[in-house]
Each structure stands twice: as structure tokens, then as C-alpha cells.
Amino acid sequence: MTEKMYYKYWGKAKSDNDSGASYHLLPYHCLDVAAVGWQLLAPDKPLCKQLAKQLKVEPEWLRQFFVFCLALHDLGKFSQAFQSLRQDLSVDLVKANPRMSYSERHDSLGFCLWQEILQTKLDEQLLASDSTDSAVNAWPIQLKSWLEIVTGHHGVPPKTNLRTRNFFEVVDEQAAMAFVQDSVEFFLADFDFQPLLDKALKKRLKPVSWQLAGVAVLADWLGSNQEYFIYYDKPKELKTYWHEIALEKAKEAIGALPKIPDVNAFQTIEKLFPFIQQPTPLQEYAIKEPLTEQPQLFILEDVTGAGKTEAALILTQRLMAHGLADGLYIALPTMATANAMYKRLSNVYHQFYQSGSKPSLILAHGARELSQVFQDSVVLAKQSITDGDYLSGQNEEDQELSATAYCNAWLADSRKKALLADVGVGTLDQALLAVLPARHQSLRLLGLGRKVLLVDEVHAYDSYMQKLLNALLEAHARQGGSVILLSATLPQTMREGLVNAFYKGLGQNAPALSYPAPYPLATHTPATAIEQSIDTREAVKRTVNIQRLNNEEEVIAQIKLAVAAGRCVCWIRNTVKSARQSYQDLLDAGIASNQLSLFHSRFAMIDRQVIENRTLEYFGDNSTPEHRKGQVLIATQVVEQSLDLDFDVMISDLAPIDLIIQRAGRLMRHIRDMQGNRIRQEGAKDLRGRPILYLLSPDPIEGADINWLKPDYAGTQAVYQHIGQLWLTAKLLVRRGQFTMPDDARDLIEGVYSFDAEEKIPDALLDGSIQATSKAMVQKSMADLNVLKLNKGYTRSSGDWDEETRMPTRLTEEETISVALAIVENGQLKPYAQAETYAWALSTVKLPSHEWGKAQQQIPDNLKAMIVTLKAEQKALCWVEILPFEEGQVIYSSSLGFVG
Template structure:
């Protein structure tokens, strides 16, 4: 309950805080007093503290007070002060109509100098706290939070700016501003003499800054707090009652209340229906329960080992132990994110009581049917109590839902110097963070990820990293990023294994962090960490074969597939084959060759399909090649009735990670060793009720996608036969890693024959990612050149990432004003689907997202995707605003295309759509009416439902 304060004098209630200009509900003459808005924001902050912010975040705010009542009062105080600068002539004159009533009480020139009101708020706070003789360090963090409530912190130079700025008015104005400052202080109940002794950690400052912004947004909304046009009697009580409804306005059902069963077997049975947890799952549970404080858990285990369930169980244990009330699960692609979202909705979340509000965060989230229904309040039979929030799905709000399943981009946004980055930190500071496929990101994304991990370590947020194949150097870099340690020393080895690193406190960071003297780096102490090994349920042999092929001729792979599943093959025309190509063009060429030999039995999957076709494609892959079904009564595995007897899937990296699909044999282009092992994980992923076809009883990975320079086909790479690669260096993989992978696999094959998974996995990865020479002597000069090119490429990407990062917190003289180097140059609007184009978390503008339609006539176009098999393409208007049904059809035609194939001068938004807000940002590419083609110079491209976007030059 907020303390009641005396009513304000009339001359302090005439300042306006909001006007009806631009409002849908109020007229320009309507207004809301600044004092009322300060009270509104204070009350909303009080509700957020009570019902939204986690106990872990609240404790971190003022750790020496346990984040108790002083922390709560300080948060209310910060929230109420955020708009203090509006009580200045430099702001009040912006509404001439309302400025007249102010001037009757306070003298002022007709056109006072304007200054952004958040900066005036910071300046006034500095002035009044200085009068109270607060220490400079204590003044700085308060002024930075107040001055950053529009998404950009004041620059460091602003701290020493001249105090008496004309925008703030003269002594008479200062007296009124001081009274408002004291009013907010009394209303919040904060003891300023006690608060002056405390400076929150930099992580807590970031998170609380975002929480102040959230409180302001809620209090500023006309639909929540109506305009008073004055200060009515008893307004504070009315405001407090309105603020209590914030959850309804945010569409926040429940935060997460983690309550894991104390027994491990009961936890896995209750949450996932797993009667006998695997070794990795048992170890993750043990490590989480033994943790004495939040930290980083690195889980390395083979594909199919149940890492997803292990992560969710560990996250729940850590959240309950340390007071977190949310979860963010990050994945590499939209397709894998959608799949995990469905798995979470179908299983884990239904055993939670009460069910927390859930969000799906990526650029196409609203095109996911189940999430869209939740946003509309339409639950499935088992989803009555499950909610999703439309209000919390915007670009800056995507991490605010208690449970969020999203792409890795959403996490990386927290490391980029952009407006409102602090709001993303608020969302993360309440949560346990899980990152899947953590090995899968290039040097550019990894540099941003390391910065985010460093901040999560300062927040004290528990993090779980998952990987089937993680090089030691990469693992150690992740551990150093989170802990802030200069060096780590990990003892213990094995596979599967789990490494735990606690979040360090300031004294530990001073001991193990970067040495002040660079010459002391070698002797600087390493942070000692322990890796614990466990057993795997996935042990077995993996046959690795080599099959070089002539350049750009897929006939060799066609013949190979015919040998395996053709009518005359040992399998007698049965079996499922997954062929993974490194580029879309190679996948399309292979598909074209195979469909002639196996008509109706070949499917193509890659990233250049429309949203509608990708959704259909992903669902079809999971339906036909997913895990066996389970008998409802006995729980015994039964064969998937949709699984075909014979089928070939040709795919790019879209089928490489996180998709729970299972094939009898896999053929893959040469890729780095960790990704090859990931691809092999799509082969024999599940124990099937029926025997595998003849000749496919053992998992088998055939490596192709390179040309032997001496024309060999089935032989291992030998002295003098340097392989030739069909793609340019680093497109999509560094030749350095490809050559080392091939050399190491050939060496293993010669010495041991088959691979043992998981036993051989660590040594293979360490060899390829190490610096020990590999391959025949005649390869060494070329491999040395490739290594130099790789080092240069990595340095360039890391350097480019460094230019967009928020600052790394420093132990000395670091504050919020130093966080945003770029001062908000990346100004992102509220549209979640546009944010990925605005924030540079992936390197290079190599693609563009468009709406792909085929023109019918001047006023009409049609979709390029079929609504359903056998149905005609849907017509959509170009000369009027589309209906809701037409809108969904249009958005389903979204596709990401290579920039070099698109004539951007021909992109536009149809004139008839201009008044529709949802399509104001859309770029439409219209295929030709007669040919169905798009042209860029002499290059011609088209779209086919079977093959996607196709270059037909």
C-alpha cells in the first residue's frame, strides 16, 4: 500500500503530463496532470514489483538489503520521477493551449529553449540529490535510469553539463520542480538518506531501467489511465485501484511459479512422461540441485539423448532454487523454434500449476497457427488455462512474457547497442535462459552471444547451453564470457559431460578477471571448473563412407541412392534417405535428378520457400519422419503410420538441427566435423518397432560434396589428391575446416574403420578444431593458406560485431551512460517482424524478405503457394485494402530471397494497401503475368511450390 500524501498545491497540479493530441479517445484540449502521471507510474511500479518482477531480480537491486522494502520504495521513486523534466518551460510550451494555464502561475518567455524532457528529468534529479549531498556515484545511477526512460541513456558528458540550463526555467520554476521531487519522494516512502548508501550492480541497474520504462508505458496508455484534466480529490486512491488491473492490460495470466518435484524420477515422469531418465538427464538434475548459486551449465551430449528435457528440468530446478519466474529458450531457426514451442505446449507447460503466460518470439510468430489461436484467446481442449499476450509480442516486448520460446536473434538483441536494449535485459533478468545448438553460430553471432552471456553473468541469471558437438576452445570461450574470467581451467573429461560455472561476485571477478597489467596475463590465476561425465544411451557404431562426385553433376548421388533403395537394391526398394546439401542450388539440382528416377518419392526442403510452404514442409517432415507413436495404454512404441516405405528427402541446413526426424541412411555434403555429426544424428535417431531395411541395419553417413582432384570416386583421400570444393571459401563453410574434417575422418577410417558414437566424438572435434597438422604432406601448403584465410575471416567478423555491441561492464568507473556506444542509432519500431531487419545480429545484408505474388491484372494478384492440395491459388486485391482472410493469405507469401537475385527497384507496396497499418512495411515482388518470372538484368527466377524460389537463368 502506497503512503497517502497531502494534496498538491494548485500551482503544482497545472503542469500537464499528457494531452489528447493524437489520442483515439480524447480531444486535443483534454489533458492529464504531470503529478497524476507520476502517481500512476508509481502505482504501476508497485504492482510490477509485487506481481511481475522475480525475487531474484528484486534481491539483486539492493543486495545488502535483500531487495526488501527499501528496494521496492526505491523502484516506486524512480518510476515516479521519470517525467520530472516535464515540469519545465522547455517542455510545457510544447502544448500552447495548456501552456497558458501554467504561465498564469509561473512567469516564462513565450518560446523557451527546448530540451528532451528525459534529459531535463536527469538534470533535475542531479540538482536535487546534490543538494542532499548524495555521493556522485549514487547520483549517477539514479540520474541515468531516469534519463534513460526513452530507451537511450544520457551520454557521460551530460553528467558534467551546466546545471542551470535555460530549458529548466528560473528559480521560481526550480522551487515548483523541487516540490514535485519531494512529493514523489513522500509518495514512494523511500528513505533517501539510507538509499544514498547503496549503488546497485550494473546488471540490476540495466534491468531496473527497463522496468521503469515498462511502468511508464503502462501508465501512459490512455486505455488504462484516463485523462483527469485536473487533480480531483482522492486521486491517489483511484490511481492505485486502476494500477491493480495492469495484468489484464498486459494480458498477463501468470508468471512462472516453478515447483519441481524433489525426486528426480518424479520430475521427469510428471513433466515429460519419462519413466527412466537417461544419464545426461540424471546428471543435469544432480548438477542443478547441487548448485549453491546461479551459474552456467554446459551440456554436451549426442543427438537424441534428451537434452531438451534435461534443460527444461534443470531450468525449473534452478529457477525454484534461486527465485526466477520465467524461462527463455533460444533456438537457431524459426522452424526449430516452432517445433520446440509445440513440444513445450504439448507437454511440459501443462504440468505447471498455474500455467504461465507463454510467448513465441520470431519474425513469423503470428503465422504459427497454435500461437495465433492463443493470442486470440482460443485454446485447444487442453489449453483452457494457457494464455499468450498480444501486448507483449512487440519487438521491444518479446522477452517480457514469462515463458518465451524464440530464435537466438531475440537473445542477441540484448547485446546490440540499440534503443530500449534495457527492456530486453528486464525480460532476461527474470528468467533462466536455455540456448540450444550453441555451437552453430559464426564468429559474428558468437561475438554478440559472448557479450550477452557476460551481461547475464552480471545479472546472475542461470544459463543452460546445449550442444551435441562443442569444441573445447569454443566451450572455454563461453565459460569465460559468462564468468568474466581471463582464463578457465576445466578438469575432468568425458562425453556426454556437463560443466558448471558459477556466476562470480565482484571480488571473484577482480581475482580472475582480466589482469590490470597485460604482462601478468600468463601468471594470472585461472578459474578452476569441473566437468562431470555420464553414460549415453546412444552408444553404437556409425559407418562413415566417402563418395566424391564430379563437380556440379548430381548423377553420382542419384546412382548411389539407386544402389541403396532402388528395386534391385539389398533393401528391395525400401528405406528412407536424407540427402543434405550445403546450398539451395545444389539441393534443387539433386532433387531434379532424383525425381526422374523416383517420381513421387522425393521431397525438397530448403529456406527459399514461402511461409505457407515452409509451414507445410516442416509439418510434413515431422509427421512422416518423426519418432514412433506410443500406445495410449501400454506406452509401447508403435510404428508411425505415416512413415513411407521408401522416400528420399533432399534438404539444406533446415533439416540439420533440432528437428526430431529419423532416416535409415544419410548422405551429406562435406561440412565441418561438428555439423557432420549433427547431420548423422538424423540417421537412426530413434529405435523403431520394425527392423530397418536390409543393408541399413547400422547407421550410415556417406560424405560427398567434393571432387577428388585425381578423379577417384570411392577411395579415401590420399597423398596428392587434394579435394576440390564446389563453393567459395566461407560460403557457407570455411575451407580450412572442410579440409581438416575430411583429413581427420580419412585418418580415422584408415585406423579404426567405423566411428563409435559417442566415444570418438570428442577426439574428432578437438582434432579438427585444434592446430595439429592433419592430412597428407602434399595438402599442407593449401591447408596453410586456407587456415590463414579462416583466421582473417574470423577476425573481420569479430571486428564488425564489436562495432555494434553494447559496452562490456567494467569494474572501474562504469555506469549506464557508457552502455550504448551508438546512442540509439538503430531505432527500432514496435513491429516484431521488422526488428530483425533493423538490428544487426546476423552478418551481412545478403538477403531480403518480400511478399511474393503473381500478377493477374492491374488490380489483382494471386498467391504463389496453394492454400491446400488441389485448391486454386487465392486471389488478392491490389487496388483496395485486403480483408482479414486476404491479409493472412498475403502474409503467408512471405519469403527471404538472396539480394543478388532481386531487383529491389521493382519492390513496392500496392497503392490500395497504403491505409492498412499491417502492410505499410511490406515489400511486394510481383511475378510476371504470363511467364510467372521475375527478372534482374538478364537473370530470370520463378517460384514453384515443389522447388521453391528457383533461378532459371
Template structure:
């Protein structure tokens, strides 16, 4: 038997240490079993039920299956990768043909298709499915090819090792295994990959450099190592007691939205889809969190991920989630991670990770193991951008690891109305696959067009019919048994006054500035949202001549990361809940302000935008209970738009940001009898009819230009939907019961390449430096310091110019900076091709063309 340990499985690239392949396979099987052992019973059963076997423990069967993932390493192509370690095999007579397949995953696919049937009695369908899952542990479902996997001696060695592993885990047969459920196959692939990653870490599972002296003792020791490590990661965290609402939040009782969400979720079976559709500021986030606390105790959830549209909203939610989890779990340790591309430079997240090293003095922790690429969703709790969740259904490497990370949890998707056709298609796919992987999903929205609401529900349960009496505001839910529950949300009647102001693009900013001056002459807090960064900068410059600098703030996407984080913090400190707001203040912003930032203003001025986004922006109006100036007691918004009586209304830059058809339909809400009167939106009852007037279908005849705008929108959304369907794995409703789908699934792309979670213009990442600044990366902290100075732009001239420049040599190996270009400023200015760039901490990046105009 000792000769079976001559085959190496792990080795140091730059040292003599190595680990027998058999030992690594045993380690992986042990880790897989221990991961499942600490999971809630419902999730455990989902993965173990296909492996129920008379006389055999299902967890042991699954451990054995996980262990044999690396049987492909018992092959000439793999073993000859280490000349030193394969010498003993050569002395034993093993041959090493040059034609041998070097990729052990492919070898495993070929070998296991035969061995699983001949040795363990798997049926044809099950052995094909299981072989593909086991061979995919490096991230890709590979094609079955004709390969050189070694002669008879290699075959016998593999057979002996499979026999040894079966005996080790107490397995005699796999004849009763049934693998006809693709979601379970994806979960199994995810579990095996995660177990392999942990077992491959020499710092956790030290290499032996020799066969084990006693196999039974070796297994016992490795099991203890696995249990201690998983305990350190708090993977077994569960909600042990159901807490009262007042224990979780800063108020005694749930409001109408929150109570309806709790009522609906309690009447459904897990997994479920719940849509909370209520006005801005009605406590939807707390409603979802409360539903999680209740459901987690009732059915045993593995955790929660809160997915938001932007990094800014993810950052803001991180603090709220941390507070909620500390109250929910008390002294019980729980992992929480911030997940987006720039999470590592978020100060609060960095602080939590540092505190989590060594002795933990906080019940909420952030272990470094989860911070590595692809691992974030494996933590019990997370909050961040929706992109992290969408990667679970894109055709990228290890998508199934992310799907495994989300499975058995609650997924909260905020602002679901705000996503374009491409991302919406991805969301439909995520809802389908995640629900079949045991996840309950809560969708939060202030406004949903009827057509989109129907698509979201049918992504979960295709044959369900929405109740005819369903009305806004409400909480709607459906489970996988087809049970439909909904409850209206009784809210106090309110109103939103929207005043249209007709302007040409050339005069818009001047008129807007004058309006701000008139509205907050003495006091009041105003928000001005324009649709482009350049216009936000220009409006800010106009207002600088009328107000003291300390009363103004500018917020947009063309600040460096560190500056943007500082602005977000200042915004929340000045205009967030419970803070002492300034007597007078004006925030000028691009649409980044309309997302889920919990800030509040007395009055708002806005560029024209699709009506649902106008309402989303208005969600920052009178959001909190504050003392307001007498003249700003009513919730009022001023919207600037062109004259629609013109044959071809000029929407300016806004027509390049949003579909002109939707801008026109929105504008016509204000147009009555050749005039533009104020709209008084009754809240909540008047919202849905107005949304349907913009997004619904009607028989109104369109003139030629509006017909072109309609076709423009239809064509673009149709194309985006098609490209999203190509980018994602096929619908669970089409392929969920077809194990053969794995043989057709092409997912060899890396997430840094295409496909992408979003579509849009190409961007370039710039690192804003001063002339003479050091660019060498001497430490990890220096790398982060440089990355904090990055900003992204999609300006076509800049993208063209910087994409032609060579990569900075010292950044080529940097995970953070390898796609960045340095920009060295002299006195705050630098020439970049045809453009002059200027940067300062107040205005951000300004782009000036040769003519001197700002873009």
C-alpha cells in the same frame, strides 16, 4: 497543490483527452512497485537492495524513483507541444522560449542531476547514474548537454512536483542509495520503461482530463488497476511444487544425460552456467527443462526462454514447450510466446493468442500485450530464435528492456556449436550480462571444440579453469562463487558409419541420386542434404524421374512462409517421433534440415560440411525407435567430397558456404594411405578426438593453397569477432562495476537498422503473387495473408534488381510489408532484370539466368 496538475503528461493526438503529468508519474511508480511485488524474492532483492534506506520501504523508494522519470515534461519545450493545454500555463506567467529543449528525456537528465543531490542527498556518483537511467526510458542513454530547460518558475514547479511525489511515496532521503552495479542499472532502466509503457496505455489507465478530486483515493484506485492488469499478464507465475520426472515427460525416469544435468544443477548456486554436451538424440532438451523445473522451485525463477538457431526449430520447440508447461503448472496460468520475425503467422501461436482473448479456458495463454514489439521476452515463458535474446546485448534502443525480460530466468541456448564467429561473440556477451542480471544459463551441444568450450565458460567466469579430467560426453557447471562441478554421462556405446564418396562437383548430384535409388530400392527413409537451394532443387528433379511424387519431399529456405510452415508440419507428421512413417520416403533438403527438428531417417547422404555439422546432420539418423529395413539397421551416412589429392580440391558451391580450410580438414579425416576408407565413429567416446582434429591446433605443415585457406578463415573470423564486439555493449567483466559506462554507451540505433544479430549477404524479401492479385491492405488479416506469401533471397542479382525498385505505395505504412517487394507471376514465371524467376509449391523459387541455367 492543484496547480501542479495543470501540466499535461499524456494527451490524445486526435482528441481532447489528456492526463496530468503528475498523475502519469504516480501511475508509473505504482506499476513499477506492483511489478516487483509479484516477483520472486531473489529477483526483488537484486533491484531493491541498492535502495535500502533506514525508515523507508525499499519498494516505495523504487516506486518514487520510477515515478520521477518524466520530470522532464515539466519544461517549456515539452508543454508547448500542445498549444491548447499550455494556455493555462501562459496565463500563470510561464514563458516558452523558442530555444527550449523539446526532448523531455534530455531535460530529465539535466534536471535530475541537480535535484537528486540538492533535494534528496544523492552522492555525485549516484545522482549521475540514477539521472541517466531515468532519462533513458525512451530507449537511449543520452549525452549530458547544456540545455534550455526553463527559467526559475519552471524550476520551482519541478521542485514542488518532486516534493509532492516524495511525500506520496513516503520518501525523505536517497542519501544511502548505492548504484555502483551496471547490471542493476540496466535492470532498473528496463523496469522503468516497462512500467511507463503500461501506465501510458489509456485503455488500462484512463486519462483524467482534470486534476484528481482526492489524491489518496486516486492512488488506491490506480493500484487496483495495476494489480488486475499484471494478474492478467500472469507476471507472478512461479513453480509452486516440484514434480517428478514422470509427471513432466512421457517416460518414467531420467536417462543418464538428464540425471547428470539434474545432479550438476543441484550442486551449484543460482546464477549458474551449465553445459550439457552429449550426442544427438540424448534428451538434452528435456534435461534442460527438468533442471528448470527443479531450480525454479528451489530458488524462485521468473521463467524461461529457449533460444534456437532458426525459426523452424523455434516453431517445433513451441509445441514441446507448451506441453511441458501445461504439465509443470497444471491449472496455474502461465504465459508462453513464440518469438521470431514471423511468429505472428504460426498457426498454433495464432490460435493460442485468439484463445487468450476474454475468458481463458487453457492454463497456457498468450496475451496480446506481449505480442507488441520489444515486449515478448517480458512474458514468463518464451521460445524462438536466439536473435531475440541477443538483442538484449546489442547497442540498440531499449536493449535493457530485453535484458530485464531475461533477468532472473533460465536461458537455454541450443546448438551452441553451430554459430559463427560473429554470433559466438554476441553469445559470450549475453552469457556475461545475463548471468550478472540474475539468470542461469544452460548451453546444449552435441559437440564442442575445446577452444570454444573454454571461451563459453570464461564468458561466465573469466578466471575459472576447466578440470583436466573433463571428457566427452559430460555435463559441466560453474556458478558465480567459482564452484565447478562436472559429471560424466555414461551412455551405451554405439557407432556411426560414415562412408566417403569421391566426386567432382559436376557429377555429384547424379552419383547421389543413383546412391539413393540403390539404398531405398524397396523400402527405407532417406535424407539427402546438399549445401545450396539450387542443388537441392536439381537433385529433387533427378529423383522425380525415379520415385513416385508422393514419396518425395523438398525442404529449403526459398519457399513462401506459409508453404514452409506446411512442409515443416508434414515433415514432423511423416518422420517425427511416434508417427507412422511411410514404407519408403526421401527428403531432399538444404542445411535447414540439420537444425533441431525432431525427425528421424534410416540413412543419410550429405554434402561435405565441417565435421561438427556433419555430426549434427547425423543426429537425424536412427533418432527414434522405429522398425527399419534389414539392410539399414546400422546408422550410416554417405558424405560426398572432392579428391583431396588434387593440388586444389574443388569444393564447388560448398566452398562458398563454409570455410574451405574446415572442409579440407574434415575431408582429411577420411583420407588414409592415399585412400578414402569408411570412418567408424565410436559414440560417444570417439566424437571429441575427431572434432579436435578439425578445430584444434597442430604443427602440420600446410602447402600454399591450404595456407591461404587457413588465413582466409582466420581473417574472416577475426573481422567478424571485431564487428560483433563493436555491435554489442562492452563486456560485463570490463564495465560491470563502472556506472560511468552509461555516459559512454552509444545505443541510439534501432534494431531494424544496424547493428544486427547476424552477418551475411544482403537479402531481399519478395511477396510471391499471381498477376492480378490484390495488394491493397484493407484489414490486418489481409496484411498477414500477403506476408505469408513472402520469401527471402540473398541472390546478388535479385538483391541488386529489387533494391532499385520503388516501394509499393500501399505497403509503406505496413509494419510487415514495408520492406517487401511484390513479384507478380504469369503462369508461374516472371522476368526480374537479368533473371527469370519461377515459383511453384513443390520446388519453391527457382532462379534462371539468361542462359537458361538454374541458380
């Protein structure tokens, strides 16, 4: 074999102390990645079929051409600048040019080399050939968009405006060209180039390019795994390496991934949820509603306790069994609600799949490593890889039913991979990153591709996140995904926006929706019957009485009466500062410390976990009279969504109407007797008396002026700035004196959020309301600015690309800072959390920047010096701030959280 120049370039290199060959030749790495792509895009797999269907080409054609493109993904490594990164590998390699600086990544270098040099050379060679086939001669110019996809395999599209002469010698260009020629000859022999000349294919490629970019990222990750792709440094014919090594190793690498399990058909609700004796009307709808053969959107609106989650999971299993999905991702508003859903789903998700399979369940959010349940599942996964079984000593069926969660370790090592799991639970943020110009977003979008996207509490997001969610629905519908959205309270304008976004992804005109719409309501589209009025179960039909309280003294008096009667109470405050103060005021008023607890967002993770678990134990579904008696929880918004909590008495600061309805959903949520014992018999009535929601609010007088909420309710106005909506909420509730669910739900929502309702806001409050409306418009504009321009395709100009840590999925009034709490012990800084693993992470609390600024000023100089030393020793702490405190300093406590 005449040795080609491209055998003088390395593609992967080991550190000095690794055994075996010290480097892997570049052409071999290129073939490794292409071989993984060959396996991923098997024509009989749903992924290849779906992509080919969108492109309107044959699956075999797509596989052959895209694998060729993958072989060219690392053309940039033929650069002398890149090769100079390791000059110690071998004298057989190309001599590096030390004058060439590696100042641009090889992914961009490869794309620019193609654009500036290689395409022209290949064109000239084809024109000089004997072929008279115009397609054979003209196809290279159509390769630009495809190479933009594969050269962007590090998660960001390549730059397109680099001067290659600054990075490539002539010999580099010749070596790269030789590799391109041989790749064309090897991969594209007898290939039909005609589809590439179709301008319509180029247009269809743009929306599909995002998923193909995900395939490129995944192929490069797997093709770089030394466990399978051992380094080879001796020249071997490409054809020989491909057949004897690359394809076989790619098969092994793919075989080690979690298998897509076979889906179970939905049988009965009792099979999925043994605790359900009688389906709710919404669950009956989920069981019987006819499905169509295309991606579908469901919006389920019903009262708290109507079984929305179970109904959504029934629909999910049916959609999966219908061949429309292989898995599920549940997106929730907070990490706390995601943790709770993860525990809840771990008992159910196995039923989606056939016996003997091992579907993976992944928790996906920024602090998932701190969830013990998740960590336990990772341990189980690692044991399963080693031992073959993930619960030894049991037969396969028992293992499937007994394991709380099976989590494949490969999927668990990065949140970027988490959406590739069969079933994922996490915050909505992890899914929204799929439509933001954040590194590796394409992998997230690919992971969502064959999944049902289930978004809970869909009303809970601000204008910025709503806009991003609309973009996500559009992208998901375009790639053939179905969506289920859950809400207790959804304004009409929001419902229309969600439907329009989904239909935009389908490339169709959205249907008209009824107004006013009935409630409860199931919206299913595309479908024969788009909107169906749903009854709700008798147990959650109830009237909640409203009693307004003028001031905090009245609230404290009401709490003392409830505690004396042995009732459990929750007071939801709108700010952390007011929650802390009320906690202290209740202690001063004589409430015993063992009867009082505080729950807000400024606790260190280790304390927050304890508080969250205690809250669920004392006030959750299985709470006992012994736990509940005379207990008081002072909380912020952390308890108003998705947590299954039940209080005898609910007191709420004034908030927008949808949040008041949410908070009221935690009032006498479960059926209990007078002592607080759970009653589970069908048809039973709650014996605790009339549910009363106490509303801390000023009188919503007609002549309210701009100071209506000030000074006593300034915190409320700071959080909920649309003062007109607050006034409308108070006016509605106080005037009615009660509301009945579900009958009044739609009137309440539209009575605050409709255009007609806004006309009733007093003139003096309009300025503040207009400012809030303007702010919402600014948030939408920010979302429009940040969100990917998906119609442009996978290209650098589709967004302002950055690392995901700097890509906001939420907008906040003020930047928050991650601060690790440290205690001073024997002249050293130790993590506040006493834990064997993740001690520093468990010691972390998020603080508003102004709070951190004040605390930082109080750190003595000697402790600042210790912080510098600590960060030098603990590299992971470079990304967080450190707040040390000594004994006697009241900066932080496990009962109050951060106090400053």
C-alpha cells in the same frame, strides 16, 4: 489549495474523438508511473530482493528511492517545446511558445534539465536549509545515474549534451523545480540519504542499472494504460491523488498481469515425460546432480538422441523448485527449430507449475505471428480474459492438462515483452538483443532475470554470435540467472570461453577444465564435481560407416538404388542453388515428383510451413512406412539442427566435422524395423542394416592445392571458407572409414578444431584457412564493437544505440531483403498467399540482395507503378520490397521456391 505551476502542464493527451478528459495532467502521470513502480518493487518480491542484494541496500530503501526517481521520469515534458505538440487542449494550460521546436525527445530533455538547472537549484536550497546533516545536503549530486535510468524509459538512455535554453522557458524550469521539491518532500520524508554518499554504491549501481531501466520501461508502459489510469485534468494535492487514485489503479494494473505461478517440485521423470520408460544416463544425472544455492551453469554434451532436451528440462524444474528461477527461456538457432520446440514444450510446461495456475508460454521470433499454433494460443488467452476460463466446460485440473499453451494476450502483443512470459521459446536472437544497444533491450534483460536460460545447439553459431552469447552469459550470471547449454559437439576452446564468460558475470575466477575432456560430458559449475563423464544409452551407441562419393552422378545413382529398395533418403546440400539443381536433376533421372521434395530457406512463409510440416510428417518420429517408402528430400542446412528427423539413407555435401556429426544424427535416428515401423521396446535394435553416411567430397590428398574444391565444389567453399577445416574433416572421415558414437566424438572435434590439428593442413590450403581465421577475428571485433559496454551502466556511451531492426544479431556474407510476392489479378496486386490473415506476411521470402537486384530489374514499368499504389494503400508494406509476377513467369514456384 494554492495551485502550483506544475498543474498547467499536460502529460498525456487523447485524440479529438475520445470521450472523457482530453488530457492528463503531467504530475498525475508521473505519480501513475511511480505507483506502478511501487507495486513492481514490493520488498517481499524476488525482483526487489535480488536488486537490493546486488546493491547491498535494504529492499525497502531501494523501493522508496527508486519510486521517487520514477516520479521524475518525465521532467522533460515540462518543456515548452513538448507542450507545443498540443495547443488545442485547454486555456488552463501553459501557453506554448511556437518558436521552440520539439527537435529532441522529452526523455533526453528531462535528464539535461536536471543536470543543467535543477540539481544546482536543489543543492542551493538544501544548503540554505537549517539541516546540519551532510547526507541530507549532499545527496542531489548522486542522483545523476539514477535519473539517467528513469529518463531513459523509452528504451534508450538519454542524451546528455543538450542546451536546455532551446527547449525550456524560465517558467518551465520553475514548474519543474516545484514538482521536484514537492516530490522530495512527499517521497523522501524521513529517508536515509547516507547510502547515497557511499562511492561503492555508485559502482554497484552500474551493472544493476540495466534491470532498473527495464523496471522503468515496464512502469511507464503500464502507467500509461488508459484502461486503468483515467485522465484527470483538475488540480488535486499530490498526496491525495497518490493515495486515492494512483496506488489503487496501479494495484489494478499489476493485478491484471499474469500472476507468477507457484512452482512444482520435481517428482519423477514419468510425471514430466510420460513417454519415457527408462531415463537415459544423462537424464539420470539431471535427476540426481546436487544443486548449489547460487546461479549455476550446466553444459550438457551428448550424442543426438541421448535425451538432452528432457535432461535440461528436468534440471530447469529442479532449479525453479530450488528458488533460483521462476521460469524458462529456450533459445534455438532458427525459427523452424523454435516452432518445433514450441509445439513440443506446450505439452510439458504446465508440469513445472502447481495445478490451477495458468503459466504463459510465448513464442518469440520474427515470424511468430505466422505460427498457427501460437496464434491459437493467443486466441485462447483472449477468451480466458473475457470468459474467465480458457477451456470452458472442464474442471480446472483438466483445463491445465488439456490446453496446448496458455498465452497471455498482453505478453503476446510485442516481442519486446515476450521474455517476460513464464516460459518462452524462440530464437537466440531475441535473447541476444538484451546485450545489444537496441531500443528496449533493458526490458528483455529484465524478462530473462528470473529465468533459466537454455540454449540448444550452442555449437551452431559463428564467431560473432558466440561473442554475443558470451556477453549474454556474463549479464545473466550477474543478475542471478542460471544457464543450461546443450550440444552434441563442442570444441574445448568454446567450452572454456562459455565458462569464463559465466564466471565473469559472477565476479569470480573460472575453474580450470580438463583437456582432453571425456565424452559424453556434463559440466556443472560452481559445483563440487565440475566435470562428470556420462555414459549414453545403448540405443544411440552406434558405428556410422563413411563412403565417399566423387561426384553428383554417383550420388544420383545411389539415390536411385535406395528409392528402388523402398528406402527414404536425405541429401543435404550446402547451397540453395545446388539444392534446386539437384532436385531438377533427380526429376530428369526418373524420380517421380510425388517422391521428391525440396526444403531450403527461399520459400515464401506459407510454402515453408507446408514443407516443414510435411517433412516432419514423412520423416519424423511418428512417420509410417507408407509415408517413408521411396521418399527423397533434398535440403539445405535447415534440417541439420534440432528437427527430429530420421532417414534410412543420408548423403551430405562436405562440411566441417561438427556439422557432419549433426547430419549423421538424422541417419537411422529412431529404432525401426526393415519396413520403417517404429520400435519402441526398451533394448530393441534397429533392423535397417548398417548406417552409412555418403560424403560427397573430393579426395583429401596430401598434396591438395588451393583448387582442391574447385570447380565442382565451389559452392561448398563459398559457404565454409575455412578450407583447411574441410580438408581435415574429409581426411579424418575417409581415413577412418567409420566413426563410433560416442567414443570418437571428442577425437573428431579436436582433430579438426584444435591448434595441433591445424598444423597438419597442407601449405597450399593455408592461405584460404588464414583468410577464414582472419574473418572470424573480424567477426569477433564486430561483436566487441556492437555489444553493450555493460560495465559502464545504463548510459548513452555504453553503446551505439539504434532501433532493434537495425541492430544485427547475426552477420551474413550479404544483406538479405524481405520480399513480398504478389500476383497480378484483374489489374491489381494480390498477396501470393491465399490466407484470411497475415496474407502479405505469409507471402514473404528473404532473398540475398544480389538476387533481389536481378529480380527487381525485371519488373515492368506498369507493375512498378502498381507497387507504388499498393504501398500507399498498405502502410505495413513500406518496410518490404514487392515482387509481382504474372502467370507463366518462372520466378517462384511452390515446389522450387524462388528461382529468379
